[in-house]
Amino acid sequence: MRKFVFIFLFVVASLSYIFEIDELLVKKFTFFNDLKISYINKVINISTNIEKHFNQAKTIEDLRAENNELKEYKILYNTTQKQLDAIKEFLVHVEVTEIKPEIELVKVLSYINFNDFTKVWLDKVPQDDKILGLITENNAAGIVVNKNGRAVGLLNGNKDCSYAVFIGEGKNPGIITAGETPDELLIKFIPIWSEINKGDEVITSGMDNIFYEGLKVGRIIEITNLPDMKIATVKPYVNVLKKKYFYTYKNINNLENKEENSKKTNEIEKSPNN
Numbered sequence: 001m002r003k004f005v006f007i008f009l010f011v012v013a014s015l016s017y018i019f020e021i022d023e024l025l026v027k028k029f030t031f032f033n034d035l036k037i038s039y040i041n042k043v044i045n046i047s048t049n050i051e052k053h054f055n056q057a058k059t060i061e062d063l064r065a066e067n068n069e070l071k072e073y074k075i076l077y078n079t080t081q082k083q084l085d086a087i088k089e090f091l092v093h094v095e096v097t098e099i100k101p102e103i104e105l106v107k108v109l110s111y112i113n114f115n116d117f118t119k120v121w122l123d124k125v126p127q128d129d130k131i132l133g134l135i136t137e138n139n140a141a142g143i144v145v146n147k148n149g150r151a152v153g154l155l156n157g158n159k160d161c162s163y164a165v166f167i168g169e170g171k172n173p174g175i176i177t178a179g180e181t182p183d184e185l186l187i188k189f190i191p192i193w194s195e196i197n198k199g200d201e202v203i204t205s206g207m208d209n210i211f212y213e214g215l216k217v218g219r220i221i222e223i224t225n226l227p228d229m230k231i232a233t234v235k236p237y238v239n240v241l242k243k244k245y246f247y248t249y250k251n252i253n254n255l256e257n258k259e260e261n262s263k264k265t266n267e268i269e270k271s272p273n274n
Contacts, residue, residue, distance in 0.1 A: 141156060
């Protein structure tokens with residue numbers, strides 16, 4: 001017990017001496033105090049900088065994710081705005097009540113065949129057998145057909161995808177089809193007298209009632225003259241095979257409505273209940 005008391009008193013005395021020496025040094029040699037304060041400040045600054053670094057890294061990551069999300073919304077907004085502007089321009093000299101366009105956002109579900117990337121299933125239920133236009137970023141992307149009650153997207157480059165186009169400022173007509181290579185398209189049935197040149201822009205004509213006039217397709221890169229017509233090779237503006245979302249376009253005019261109503265009337269009249 002005495003040993004324990006002795007050791008305890010010794011420790012207390014030693015600590016008191018140490019603290020007095022430390023106090024004496026601080027009083028007599030101020031640079032020790034400055035050195036201590038400088039050391040403490042540097043430790044605080046380093047800790048603060050490390051904390052700021054990790055906070056900035058997290059902030060940058062959060063902003064990057066938010067920026068990517070905003071880009072998607074911006075693309076969707078620009079796409080919709082361009083489509084609406086094109087439709088408004090198309091309808092300037094047309095009676096609005098005669099045309100009722102339907103535009104719907106659709107998603108690519110999957111390929112139909114793994115050896116053909118130009119033919120896909122879409123998350124849309126067709127209402128009839130009418131061929132619809134497929135649009136992306138104010139560009140024509142292909143067509144939509146009804147196959148056993150399911151919507152099939154035939155993208156640009158598919159052998160069964162074709163629609164009417166205009167070429168150049170002269171609006172020379174033609175029908176666009178699949179090209180000889182995956183990154184090219186062909187325009188066939190161009191009248192032999194048509195004046196077309198390399199670099200001419202190709203747009204949809206709307207003459208097939210699939211698209212409206214003015215959607216961009218691509219530019220002419222090669223022209224072949226045949227005895228009865230011309231064929232043009234087109235470099236498309238957009239690689240539609242990389243797209244996951246499209247817009248479908250359906251144009252309904254009063255003539256179609258009258259025909260549909262007439263069919264419904266005939267069916268009602270032929271009903272056994274009447």
